Amino acid sequence: MTSPIHVNSEIGKLKTVMLKRPDVEVENFTPDMMERLLFDDIPYLPIAQKEHDNFADTLRQNGTEVLYLEQLSAEAIDAGGDELKNSFLEQMLTESGYAMGATHDALKEYLLSLSTQDMVNKIMGGVRKDELDFVPSDLVSAAEENDYPFLMDPMPNLYFTRDPAASIGDGLSINHMTFAARQRESLFMETIIKYHPRFANKGLNVWRDRNHDTRIEGGDELVLSDHVLAIGVSQRTSANAIEDIARNLFRDSKFDKVIAIKIPHNHAMMHLDTVFTMINTDQFTVHPGILGEGGHIDTWTITPGKGDGELKLDHRTDLKQVLKDALGLDDLDLIPTGNGDPIISGREQWNDGSNTLAIAPGVVVTYNRNYVSNELLRKHGLKVIDVLSSELSRGRGGPRCMSMPLVREDL
Ligand SMILES: NC(=O)NCCC[C@H](N)C(=O)O
Structure with a gap:
């Protein structure tokens, strides 16, 4: 019997996904509550729902089973x-x-x-x-x-199902989230995993549960291969939570490498997947704004150390080479959001132009409003399926944030 959670990559054909259809929570607040609730505007609910149904239908038409939180x-x-x-x-x-x-x-x-x-x-x-x-x-x-x-309080960020929990291999992390506005969200996932007949008693591994003070969110957790993860050191995920989950994974799973990538700590780039996503065996989107001079960025490749629970760190700043080494690739295509134009890349990243959801190797779902980035992805040979995005994007998350893959085909 296949495991109800099975995710060994970011790009394997998406078989089952969990979404949350936006409902009253996305409009049940006033402008002075927006900042605390992590929203930049109040969406118009009927259109947000129409757009979300368009997203769900797109996934179904491409052979994905859609479950709702x-x-x-x-x-x-x-x-x-x-x-x-x-x-x-x-x-x-x-x-x-x-x-x-x-x-x-x-x-x-x-x-x-x-x-x-x-x-x-x-x-x-x-x-x-x-x-x-x-x-x-x-x-x-x-x-x-x-x-x-x-x-x-309402929980308007629930439609970003990516963040309260993250599927990794035949298991998941159930996350202690950073801000009070989102901390209650992961209680739903904990309850589902423990008691829903589809998931309960199925031998699922909880690599890290929500009963922690240190914080981690799914938008920072990327499964690059069946043994390599990338995790953002970000506004939402702390270095000590990354060390903790790395120790657990190294002890109990076949994952043996975690690449910690440090990104700016701000609202526009709150998670790694708002600036960097894997979309094919050798292709990634990347927001040029996270790369310093010469394309450098702080990364630490973490592997098991000699002693029990010990971790070994390798600090490097050449992201492309780090990824090539970790994934055993000769070359790799880093595709810049907004084609690297200073105005367009800033604008399209803000509207989640880097936040692509791969539904198969080289096939991605994106927001239609990021037309420059979408065109560039097509030029790089990707199949781009763009979905409606005017209201959904007001919550500052895109197709990857709005989906929690439960089952992907192995590559
Ligand atoms: N993975 C993601 O980047 N998720 C987007 C979350 C947006 C939400 N308004 C938040 O600030 O948490």
Whole structure:
């Protein structure tokens, strides 16, 4: 029987993927909440959904099975029965700031009155104060900002399923994420892996779980081959989390090399996959803005050291040669976002022109708005399938960010 998670590359034919269809969470907030929620604008939901359906249909038409996070979550909770519904809710309320007390009780009663799917959708979409017939009389509520409209914040970044967890080999990392706006997200994936009949008790390896203080996000985790990973040292992923997952992988899996790549720590380039993706056996997209003079960038190739848990580091700055050595390639094509034009590459990277999703070697799904980068990819021999992107791109993520591959064919 094949494993429900099997990902040994960035580019093998995509067989199964998990998406989240954007719903009320992407418009259930005000402009002054945007920065904290990691959004640059408030999308127009009907169009965002239309664009997302276009993305999902494109994947299906190309032979990919599409699963949805929101459905898997409800199915997993139902599979665990009332006991799981209760413990899931307790954990979610605790992580939302209500470990106990009158507001905890009122929220719990409200959420438990809903069907499991509605409860999941409500948690994802956010709970406003005026939805509950409840006036808190405790000090915590009295002392807090009165005009804040939410009891539980919406989770607008859920449609970027790439980040809360990352498939690696026949397993995954379930991630402790950087910002509070996203930290609750990985509880859904943890619940799915533990309780959904498709995933539970199937021998899946959790290379690193969410119970950590150090942070890592899936947009930084790239599976370059069946034994090499690249991981961004970024705004969202810390060096100590990379060391931790490298130790676990070296001990328990066939992965024996992790290339840590240091990228600028800012919002436009928050993850490695916003500036660098693998799209064919010997082709990558790269945003020229991450490369210093002469195309240099800090990389550390990490391999197992001599002693138990020891790591060996090799610091180099010639990304192209580092990749060629790690992947055993004679040559390699690094394709610059926006064709390297200073205005176009900046603009198209901002709109996720580097964030391509390979659905087979040399076949990529991209946003249609990045037409200069798309044309260049075609010139370099890639098959480019571009999808609608006006509203989806407002969340600062592209096709790779919006998809969590669960199964890819081996190369
Ligand atoms: N892998 C990715 O780069 N994901 C995009 C995440 C965008 C989201 N607004 C965030 O800031 O986390």
